[in-house]
Amino acid sequence: MPAYFQDIGADSSWPVEATRRMNRMYRRQRHIYDGTRRYYLLGRDQMISRLRPEAGASVLEIGCGTGRNLVLAARIYPDARFFGIDVSTEMLTTAIAAISRAGLNRRVRVAHGDGSAFDPQRSLGIPQFGHVMISYSLSMIPDWRRVLGAAAVHLKPGGRLHVVDFGRQRQWPGIARLLLRRWLAMFDVTPRDDLEQVLSAMADRSGAQLRFERPFRDYAQYGVLTFPAEPGTP
Numbered sequence: 001m002p003a004y005f006q007d008i009g010a011d012s013s014w015p016v017e018a019t020r021r022m023n024r025m026y027r028r029q030r031h032i033y034d035g036t037r038r039y040y041l042l043g044r045d046q047m048i049s050r051l052r053p054e055a056g057a058s059v060l061e062i063g064c065g066t067g068r069n070l071v072l073a074a075r076i077y078p079d080a081r082f083f084g085i086d087v088s089t090e091m092l093t094t095a096i097a098a099i100s101r102a103g104l105n106r107r108v109r110v111a112h113g114d115g116s117a118f119d120p121q122r123s124l125g126i127p128q129f130g131h132v133m134i135s136y137s138l139s140m141i142p143d144w145r146r147v148l149g150a151a152a153v154h155l156k157p158g159g160r161l162h163v164v165d166f167g168r169q170r171q172w173p174g175i176a177r178l179l180l181r182r183w184l185a186m187f188d189v190t191p192r193d194d195l196e197q198v199l200s201a202m203a204d205r206s207g208a209q210l211r212f213e214r215p216f217r218d219y220a221q222y223g224v225l226t227f228p229a230e231p232g233t234p
Helices: 005-008 016-029 034-038 044-049 068-076 087-102 120-124 144-153 174-185 196-206
Strands: 058-062 080-084 108-112 129-135 155-166 208-213 221-224
Touching: 034 068, 034 144, 044 155, 058 068, 058 144, 058 196, 068 080, 068 087, 068 108, 080 087, 080 120, 087 108, 108 120, 129 144, 144 155, 144 196, 196 208, 196 221
Parallel strands: 058 080, 058 129, 080 108, 129 155
Antiparallel strands: 155 221, 208 221
């Protein structure tokens, strides 16, 4: 593991095997990732346009990958600070370079970590966030429900959780849906068809408000949980 990721305080609980697996997958792909994914990771820009963090707010992306979303969001919202974690050190290497090229080192910081169990105070120097965004990562994480729970824990009262990922594609022709899902499976991607139900259950337990959409004819799914200003209050 590169010394840099040790120096910035990576959480000792990350799964080593997951890091190795993601590094094997993205060691070469990271160089062309953003150029190819823009054609089928739909809804990312819409999620960013709806963030609208207040001045001084902190925004965390779980599964930040190449840093593409962080750089774009930081340019759109110059008065907010942005943070990211990813289990792949290969992808973080690309993210660090992208952040540096954009001249955003002072407002964007990334660290190595597992989205289901990490200490943001230790790895990023901040305990909680006003916003957490998760873009096309849950479909690659086996314990994705735990990631959602961890995200909620690391939100400030009144914070918002933004999630975009592959949808059900139920408005698509059957053969197109079948071929897409077979292709995604080749990359260990599993659309979370019960995401809306899981977010709805989280909203019921916490008193949060859920807004859920299925854009692009159900190709994608997009949810926002807005938590109460104080735990347990509507």
